[in-house]
């Protein structure tokens with residue numbers, strides 16, 4: 001399936017052009033606006049028990065589950081429930097995009113990781129608006145904070161024979177404090193390279209950070225030899241904000257989340273074009 005050339009043009013538009021854009025047309029747009037992302041960030045539910053349903057509702061607002069659109073399903077694995085929307089491509093080759101929706105029992109889990117969930121949902125909506133070669137699997141992982149249970153369960157359920165179809169995984173964890181960065185100790189070398197390549201196209205600075213004390217769902221995929229990267233948008237204050245009472249909606253800088261969404265979308269576009277083995 002050949003993608004219309006205008007899609008490439010839109011995805012690679014310099015960021016400033018999008019921030020400046022006023023859009024009053026009724027046409028379905030590929031790109032979400034910074035305002036749309038900010039509005040969804042403000043809806044963060046601070047009650048852990050409402051979190052999974054809120055992820056489903058957010059995907060629903062992006063038209064998942066509507067007539068003719070992919071369904072929103074719940075994958076029950078050991079110790080966690082994952083919210084999954086699979087957008088079929090022309091082939092069975094797969095790209096996974098994920099973000100955990102659970103949070104520690106402090107603050108609101110706004111930065112960590114409602115920001116990742118909002119970016120995930122907008123990525124789903126953007127991708128659903130153009131044809132892809134590869135099948136894209138969007139996952140809200142449960143129980144990341146207690147040992148990556150959702151992502152571990154998901155990769156454990158992939159059979160050895162299916163494994164080569166999993167081309168790559170992008171994990172979104174904790175935006176809203178700073179410019180997008182890759183977390184080097186939680187990422188495959190080649191996927192960090194892809195992020196850097198696309199950041200240059202978008203004219204976005206991209207740091208490769210090392211956060212030795214942290215872990216995230218990309219690790220579960222790397223443990224099964226699926227190339228993976230964790231994208232984040234933290235700054236030097238993160239230690240005093242994440243997993244604390246400070247992690248509130250008011251702390252989020254929406255531009256940080258928006259830039260993360262744009263970077264990940266460009267990476268998805270490039271991954272979709274590339275042969276499946278490219279980043280192994």
Ligand SMILES: [Zn+2]
Nearest residue numbers: 112113173174
């Ligand atoms: Zn997290």
